[in-house]
Amino acid sequence: xxxxxxxxxxxxxxxxxxxxxxxxxxxxxxxxxxxxxxxxxxxxxxxxxxxxxxxxxxxxxxxxxxxxxxxxxxxxxxxxxxxxxxxxxxxxxxxxxxxxxxxxxxxxxxxxxxxxxxxxxxxxxxxxxxxxxxxxx
Numbered sequence: 001x002x003x004x005x006x007x008x009x010x011x012x013x014x015x016x017x018x019x020x021x022x023x024x025x026x027x028x029x030x031x032x033x034x035x036x037x038x039x040x041x042x043x044x045x046x047x048x049x050x051x052x053x054x055x056x057x058x059x060x061x062x063x064x065x066x067x068x069x070x071x072x073x074x075x076x077x078x079x080x081x082x083x084x085x086x087x088x089x090x091x092x093x094x095x096x097x098x099x100x101x102x103x104x105x106x107x108x109x110x111x112x113x114x115x116x117x118x119x120x121x122x123x124x125x126x127x128x129x130x131x132x133x134x135x136x137x
Contacts, residue, residue, distance in 0.1 A: 004019040005019075019056060033121045053079055054083060057076070066132035
């Protein structure tokens with residue numbers, strides 16, 4: 001099972017190389033230089049090593065909108081299962097996402113600024129079309 005190449009970046013993680021995976025038939029490529037907060041739910045912080053890959057992919061799907069929110073959440077759940085997270089934890093996290101994830105799905109001003117900065121760094125990357133980078137308005 002491949003894991004992302006990350007570096008601490010303040011309170012975030014910085015992806016050092018493109019990260020590719022296929023989950024539920026969906027090809028996903030997260031661009032290098034993408035930053036994310038790992039698992040956003042503090043009560044699950046003890047399980048972070050198993051949550052990094054699912055959190056990275058899920059955060060990118062929430063930013064790129066290359067799927068629906070429901071599919072992004074199901075991919076997150078599938079990756080948690082693949083990484084050996086217990087049924088209780090992945091089921092609880094999935095339900096929490098379905099209930100409260102709508103706020104994170106909508107772009108904030110900070111999200112748009114973050115995307116614009118990322119876009120300037122990766123727009124000439126040979127894999128750019130694989131990222132399903134959202135339209136910036």
